[in-house]
Amino acid sequence: MSNQWEGTKSIAAITAEMKEVIAASPFIALTSVSEAGQPHLIVVGKVKEIKDDSHLVFGVYKMDITRKNLSQTDFLQAVAVSGKVGYRFTGKAVVQEDELIFLVQQVDTLL
16 A cells, blocks of 8 residues: 555554454544644544554544545554453544545554
C-alpha cells in the first residue's frame, strides 16, 4: 500500500486473533490528538478493511475534529473489544478522500 509513510515500518502486525476481535467488536473507539495536545475521542462503526496486516481502513463520516487533528499530528489510537479480549492499536493516520487510513505501529493487549 503506497501512502505518505512510504518507508515507515509497522512495528506490530495485526494477527488473526486481532482481526477476529476487530470484526466482532460492536464499535471501535478512535482517539486523535490536536497540535496543542488535546485528545479527541469518537466512536465509529466497523473497520472497513484490513490491508496488508498493518493498516486499518475506516469510512469517513464527518469526523471534522479528527480530520483536523490528523492533519496536525497524524497520531491515532483505536480500541477494539469483544467479550473479554481487547486491543489498543497506536500509530499514524491520514484521511484520503472518504477513508481514514491507519498504520498500526504498536499493539497493546487490554483486559
